[in-house]
Amino acid sequence: MIRLTHDPIDTHQLTESVRDHAAGAVVLFLGTVRELTEGRRTLALDYEAYPEMATAKLEEIAETASRKWPITAYGIIHRLGHLDLGDVSVAVAVSCPHRVEAFEAGRFLIDTLKEIVPIWKKENFDDGTTEWVHPGLDASTDTPVSN
Amino acid sequence: MKLAVQLYARARDLAGLDQVELELIEPASIGDVRTALADRIPELAPLTRGLLIAVGTDYADDSLTVAAGDTVACFPPVSGG
Numbered sequence: 269m270i271r272l273t274h275d276p277i278d279t280h281q282l283t284e285s286v287r288d289h290a291a292g293a294v295v296l297f298l299g300t301v302r303e304l305t306e307g308r309r310t311l312a313l314d315y316e317a318y319p320e321m322a323t324a325k326l327e328e329i330a331e332t333a334s335r336k337w338p339i340t341a342y343g344i345i346h347r348l349g350h351l352d353l354g355d356v357s358v359a360v361a362v363s364c365p366h367r368v369e370a371f372e373a374g375r376f377l378i379d380t381l382k383e384i385v386p387i388w389k390k391e392n393f394d395d396g397t398t399e400w401v402h403p404g405l406d407a408s409t410d411t412p413v414s415n
Numbered sequence: 416m417k418l419a420v421q422l423y424a425r426a427r428d429l430a431g432l433d434q435v436e437l438e439l440i441e442p443a444s445i446g447d448v449r450t451a452l453a454d455r456i457p458e459l460a461p462l463t464r465g466l467l468i469a470v471g472t473d474y475a476d477d478s479l480t481v482a483a484g485d486t487v488a489c490f491p492p493v494s495g496g
Binding site for chain 2 (some may be wrong): 286299315316317318319321322324325346352357358378381383384385386387388389390400401402403405
């Protein structure tokens, strides 16, 4: 199951959705909004996606993972919109017969999501500035927001 | 030919537009799209080499040929998660 949503993620429901008698292991990864990044204080993050491509890429990643590991079930939910500190931005749940493959598959799913899925976050810092996070690009082109 | 290019994240903010229509000479490649974007929207010029371009739901490299009617999107490196 793959979903993009503007609503809070029900992590319990997601976890339950991958439980299965064939699986002896369930791994849940949550990405949450962190306050400090390289010494700067974040108040909130805004997430946006190119939804059609993000969904297609997530399906592609899940298919690749299913070829590499004996995945019983998986669920990936990414939240979009304005998120406060501590909010869950992404949840990846995966079940497998054994724990080693469940951990490896979960790690692959979140790592690959971060590399190729067209979703972006914008930092809202406590000094009133905002900054898109674009790894490898210079941030100086962002426009500060006046207080 | 005319080609509409969707913009996302900082690329959209810098352009002030979520879509731009480019006029390209056929046959046109993704590399030509990149050049035309920088010409049309000078604010994007400093970023152009770092921008990713997708045709449909797949990433495209500069050698790929585009056709009128293709769904093309352009955006900076991703940061989901």
